[in-house]
Amino acid sequence: MTAVTAEEATQGAADGAAADAARAEAFDAAVAADDRIEPRDWMPDAYRASLVRQMAQHAHSEIIGMQPEANWISRAPSLRRKAILMAKVQDEAGHGLYLYSAAETLGTSREELLDKLHAGRQRYSSIFNYPTLTWADVGAIGWLVDGAAITNQVPLCRCSYGPYARAMVRICKEESFHQRQGYELLLALSRGTPAQHEMAQDAVNRWWWPSLMMFGPPDDASAHSAQSMAWKIKRHSNDELRRRFVDICVPQAEALGLTLPDPDIRWNEELGQHDYGAIDWTEFQEVLKGNGPCNEERLAQRRRAHEEGAWVRDAAAAYADRHAERPGTSGAAAEPVEATA
Numbered sequence: 426m427t428a429v430t431a432e433e434a435t436q437g438a439a440d441g442a443a444a445d446a447a448r449a450e451a452f453d454a455a456v457a458a459d460d461r462i463e464p465r466d467w468m469p470d471a472y473r474a475s476l477v478r479q480m481a482q483h484a485h486s487e488i489i490g491m492q493p494e495a496n497w498i499s500r501a502p503s504l505r506r507k508a509i510l511m512a513k514v515q516d517e518a519g520h521g522l523y524l525y526s527a528a529e530t531l532g533t534s535r536e537e538l539l540d541k542l543h544a545g546r547q548r549y550s551s552i553f554n555y556p557t558l559t560w561a562d563v564g565a566i567g568w569l570v571d572g573a574a575i576t577n578q579v580p581l582c583r584c585s586y587g588p589y590a591r592a593m594v595r596i597c598k599e600e601s602f603h604q605r606q607g608y609e610l611l612l613a614l615s616r617g618t619p620a621q622h623e624m625a626q627d628a629v630n631r632w633w634w635p636s637l638m639m640f641g642p643p644d645d646a647s648a649h650s651a652q653s654m655a656w657k658i659k660r661h662s663n664d665e666l667r668r669r670f671v672d673i674c675v676p677q678a679e680a681l682g683l684t685l686p687d688p689d690i691r692w693n694e695e696l697g698q699h700d701y702g703a704i705d706w707t708e709f710q711e712v713l714k715g716n717g718p719c720n721e722e723r724l725a726q727r728r729r730a731h732e733e734g735a736w737v738r739d740a741a742a743a744y745a746d747r748h749a750e751r752p753g754t755s756g757a758a759a760e761p762v763e764a765t766a
């Protein structure tokens with residue numbers, strides 16, 4: 426073994442620091458130029474960690490988000506509605522899978538992320554901790570929850586991290602279909618019997634405020650926004666997107682013949698946007714702490730689905746191994762799958 430002199434060690438450290446600085450500079454320049462950061466590119470540890478945090482939360486939201494609507498698959502009022510709802514819930518599972526795969530490009534694994542979700546160490550969206558009490562809730566989720574999701578996610582198609590941005594393109598196309606089916610469902614109820622109209626209005630009354638909370642805390646309380654926007658992970662602040670969503674919903678509610686449960690919504694001529702009433706941030710914080718109406722139920726169901734799906738993952742892994750061993754066959758197409766719900 427050759428001994429390294431003190432002089433050589435100092436020189437090595439200086440070279441390493443210079444290389445780090447050059448890599449950081451290249452990263453900053455790529456972000457500034459709106460280039461995409463790809464998995465093999467150098468990136469700051471904090472950028473990687475922040476992406477894993479947001480993408481994991483997003484993926485978890487998609488799969489936990491299957492539960493409230495799945496509750497109505499067996500009770501859909503017609504075969505057509507049932508087929509549409511099943512397709513929609515399956516799409517959400519698919520979104521979860523794209524996002525887990527995208528997160529894996531950052532050096533984590535789906536198993537690790539799911540373990541953290543099940544242990545309550547990673548979040549999923551607050552919105553999925555509310556119950557679906559009537560059939561109209563399926564419409565309200567499509568219109569408002571998917572609508573809020575699209576408003577938030579369209580700018581993510583321009584996220585600086587390539588795999589996340591590309592996953593969002595397809596997800597947004599599908600969410601757009603989901604939003605329209607919810608709108609169409611609510612329209613049918615709103616134009617139906619007085620009882621159906623009332624059911625639609627009640628669902629909108631219950632889902633409106635939690636949908637506004639999906640955009641996250643107000644800007645002055647948003648811990649991550651400034652840095653995420655500097656890195657171009659997020660392109661707009663939470664409040665900007667929330668206001669954009671209100672502007673989109675006001676005319677749509679009118680067309681639906683339904684009202685939004687906020688007497689303070691009015692057009693602000695100066696801003697060219699709508700003002701809206703105060704959001705109950707205490708409720709939001711309580712839901713985040715695990716005290717929402719369905720937090721326990723959602724997580725318990727998720728853990729149960731994971732345990733009950735173990736045999737599917739084992740079978741898929743055994744199938745992949747067998748095919749990998751056989752000459753002339755490829756195991757590549759048979760990755761273990763996660764049974765969701």
Ligand code: FAQ
Pocket residue numbers: 478479482483484486487490491517548549550551552566570571574577638639640641642646647648649650653659663713
């Ligand atoms: N729920 O500093 P910020 C969907 C947390 S997909 C729970 O502002 P950030 C499709 C936040 O994590 C819906 N936690 O955070 C569908 C942070 O906590 P931490 C999901 C929330 O990241 C439809 C803390 O508060 N979409 O619906 C929420 O800059 C129908 C401070 O917040 C996405 O995940 C919340 N609502 O901005 C599926 C989109 N808001 O990590 C089925 C991607 C904030 O420090 C059926 N994510 N927190 O412990 C994002 O755009 C961002 O992460 C935000 C939050 C905007 C959600």
